[in-house]
Amino acid sequence: MRLVFAGTPEPAAVALERLIASGHEVVAVLTRPDARKGRGRTLHPSPVKAVALEHDIEVLTPNKLDDDTAARLREIAPDAIPVVAYGNLIPEHMLDIPVHGWVNLHFSLLPRWRGAAPVQAAIREGDAETGATTFRIDKGLDTGDILATLTDTVRDDDTSGVLLERLAYSGADLLAQTMDGLEAGSITPQPQPADGTYAPKIATADARIDWGTDAEVIDRAVRAHTPTPGAWTMRGEDRFKVGPLTITDTSALAPGEVSFGKNEVRVGTGSADVVLEQVQAPGKKMMNAADWARGLADDVRAEGMRFQ
Template sequence: MRLVFAGTPEPAVVALQKLIDSEHEVVAVLTQPDARRGRGRTLHPSAVAELAAQHGIEVLKPATLKADSEDGKAVRQRLQELAPDCLPVVAFGQLITKDLLEIAPHGWVNLHFSLLPAWRGAAPVQAAIREGDQVTGATTFRIDEGLDTGVILSTLEEQILPTDTADDLLERLAYSGGDLLVETMTGLENGSITPQPQVGEASYASKISTEDARIDWTQPAEVIDRHIRAHTPAPGAWTTLADARLKVAPVKLSGEAPVLEPGVISAGKSAVYVGTGTTAVEVVEIQPPGKKMMKAADWARGVHLEQEAKFL
């Protein structure tokens, strides 16, 4: 099939590479415009744009797809000229307007990292970990005017491990989901896929803000453990001590932890424990403001914690 791929961040790169390596032809990519990154705040192309350039694939970077904008008019004309059979999508980051949905015979096919209709929205991987799901997966579906509501083309399941961070789980899903997207393109081409409506109650995973990642130490230890893993590495779970914001790496659940009130810190020579709404957890690593992640015990020795010091 003749494809125009739409995507922007690192997880989309895996799927794009798998499509490039497949029997299908990627004739162009749609991605977000270059963005400022790093200390110098210089402009850099997206991860998808970089990979496409390495393979000599045309890159389209519209700031918007709105029909009445200059970018929108230009991209419509170019898509008509490219005449793709399908537009596979992975984390593109822009709203696809109604008039564009029928620009290709097989439409726009999104790879979403959940088992729809569970966790529609921007942060399905984080939501699955945070809420304690044991199984998640990936879904390819045809994009329509709703929020992740289109007909399902194919799915796969993925176990969530008790130590998974969002990064761990997303990496596995990026690779297995990339294979699923290739298989979906092949199935659409040879007619072996029968689209199915989404069945069951929908749940939603909205975009995560920094405030959402704040740790509530009054919650049970298991909930705090999932919360931290769900927000690792981005935006990073955090707490405060004396008005300083500290990021907290995934914790250990230990039956040997001391009895502590929620948020109260107990620092020994080799371990730091923090009270929760149930049993205390062991904090393994902490990132103080302006510094790199470090062992929690080293941090505690350096800050000379007062008795009954407490995270808020």
């Protein structure tokens, strides 16, 4: 089929590479405009644009999908527009441009976790299973007819970064298979139930650790917010980021109380104590928690400290 691909971040670039390698023809991509990054605030292309340029594919980077973009898409006349984390709203009047519609790859088992952060939500809420879904975009939020799905187990040590990377590759295969099925006419779209659960975009404030809650809840929240925006806590006016942790079988510490052992750092929670694996102090890089502790003043290690 003749495709225009819409996507922006790295997981979308994985899907684009897979479609390019398939028997379908990717004639153009839609992606977000170049963004400023780094200390020099220089402009950088999106991962999707970088892949497109490597393959001499036309790149469209509108700030929003306007009439000019619609006119160009109608000139290209794609059979389908596969979408992976594009980042722009698709106007309803543009949905009928491709013959087979705009086909979104979403990293959840719809209607579970519609919205912007499905992978994080699956980990945070303790889902045993997640997956990916391809569906035809309609005017609702992730409510269109389902075309294909795959399932994956949420592992006890999965962070959102690890799980998303895994789903990006299996989902890329699913998207290519969906394009095959649409071309062959072998897919029967299945309507979604009207009700569903939602995973809104995560704000930095959402990633603050509440040490008074259960250790398992904290563990899931930390993993859900790793690597971005990063789970964090406070000590006075200082903010510390915390990486994935290990739950112990003891509960000797008060919530937020920090204890320094010879080769470990423990923190109390609302249930069991936890061992920190990584800590990022203000103005520093993420580092091994035991190494961070060894760099503290002797009196701090001896007296302990408390996170809020």
